[in-house]
Amino acid sequence: MNGPIDTNSWQYRQINARAPGLSYLANALIELVEEGHPVVAGTADLQYSNGLVRFAQRFPERFTQFGISEQNMVSAAAGMASTGAMPFVATFASFLALLCCEQIRTDVAYSALPVRLIGHHAGISLGFYGTSHHATEDLAIMRSIADLTVVAPADGPQLAAAVKTSVNHAQPIYFRVGRGQEPVVYEDGVDFQFGKAIVHGEGSDLTIIACGSMVHPSREAYRALRAAGKSVGLIDMHTIKPLDSKAVLSAAAHSRFVLTIEEHNILGGLGGAVAEILAEAGSPARLIRHGIRDEYSLIAPPTHLYKHYRLDAAGIEATVREALG
Template sequence: MTSTQDQAAIFNGTAAFKDSRSVDGTDTRTMPAFVLGEELAELAEVDPRIVVLTADLGRSNRSTDFAARHPNRFVNVGIAEKNMITVAAGMAAGGLVPFAATFGSFAALLCAEQIRTDCAYPDLPVRVVGHHSGMSMGFYGTSHHSLEDLAMMRSIADLTVVAATDANHLRALLRLSLEHPHAMYLRLGRGRDPEVYAEVPELVVGKALTLREGTDLTVIATGSEVAPTMQAADDLAARGIEARVVDMWTISPLDRSAVLAAARETGAVLTVEEANVTGGLGSAVAECLLDAGIAPRFRRHGVPDEHVPVGPPAALYAHYRLDGVGIAAVARELLEGNRS
């Protein structure tokens, strides 16, 4: 029988694919999935409107850190995700600012109707937190992979869709969300995302952040793919290719000005997302370019329109070329006019 420790090692990846930042013992304060409860608990000290709900996943999203400090403002609805969203909507209608957290696959896919009808349609300030998005659930398979959430959520009117890049970026998103008047879907990664922002950044909804300037092409990434995109930019620079890197953390509304500037100033645009390429960030950027009548060299990079195999997350990222090496290779293909 395989021990619990062995199972954890398998889930985190074999030696061939393991990133040292994924080894047990990483400082949890640098992990987005683990600062959620802590940051909300701090904000709740001065904002009595904040309440937190979860669907029996308090340990996975660390909302237990909030519960320990504000037990009367924490609700575990049990394994009843749809009910959780509707309860959150009722709380918002009563003047509270609820944060309802569960796996991204459950939040966006299972609860799409409740998010649209109970939250976005009446324009209530519910914050739906979809954590462990993308392929980060690895061995749990298709039922737990959240690859369609960006496409589904950005198609809902009056719903703001944002993606956290790292721990400090998540802190900024949570602070920003308190005064945001509309419903919001916050997409979080696997909770082991490496640092991109050394400090908590200043954010404005609908405004992307340019992390690196470049003239040869622009790579527009979101969420968990921003860090490997920065690595890819270093790889490209070593080959004499200067890539602009844009963190498109706000998927809806999209920063159209950043997209059009990238197309006009660099002539080539690559989008990168840990999501199905159909309907997500890449589609949003493509629509923007088409509407403006601009046709740069362009490529969407993410998960192809297929169900992802079961496996360790790190191995899956390598398989789909969503690591630094893979993104750099795709960028070179775009510039060379090739497709693998």
């Protein structure tokens, strides 16, 4: 179902302006192919939204346009992986994690095939497209599937680093990615290790543990609170599974409160994973889960939704202040 790429089209010319963070995905895949890795890529009619049109132009023989058939895309990726290829397939996170759950579980993870699943426009980042297009359950679903690694990069540079590191990772991976408009947190070439959190600072009052798109606003809140004299720490928990339990328990040992921040239902995602670690260890630290509180997300522009759910820097700072009393 591949067709010629119209490089003069409005979509192609606007791709970097619309989603600069996602351009890192295609660039990383191009680099891997040039290094000799057996990378192939595919998408479900979203090559302009996720930037894979750049990969398709560079390596058309390695790219498949599956059309609007997401489940078939995942099963086909499993088939490609069984022949020795390393497939990266991408579509909206709401479709990938929910619609394709059976194919991910049975065809990919159960079969232990090195498929890389890119769920982009995760959380509430699709705004006006509506609740059906919001992915606020995907972390809970994906982390419950055995032998599936779950990663939520904070920005484009970290996504690129994770993609490049994945060539040495035997397990299938679910990458939870935003809409490509997230502010940059890290420089190009940032070090990335699966299952190894990035500690930005420690605090005796409270430690924020954030993932994905929430790392940047959490960092802004963290800086404001530190400037105001609050002893607050910050951890980027980019790998949801396997979770860095040592980082969680270290934070709990040094802080009175642990606050998880996620663009996701507070049930089953990052907050749930941290709760399991703290409960099993018998930690005395109090956990506060901050996100969407077990409800279907509203429909509005993303900026309005982040403010409504207090997932912007101001909302996170206010949540911390309330916790500290």
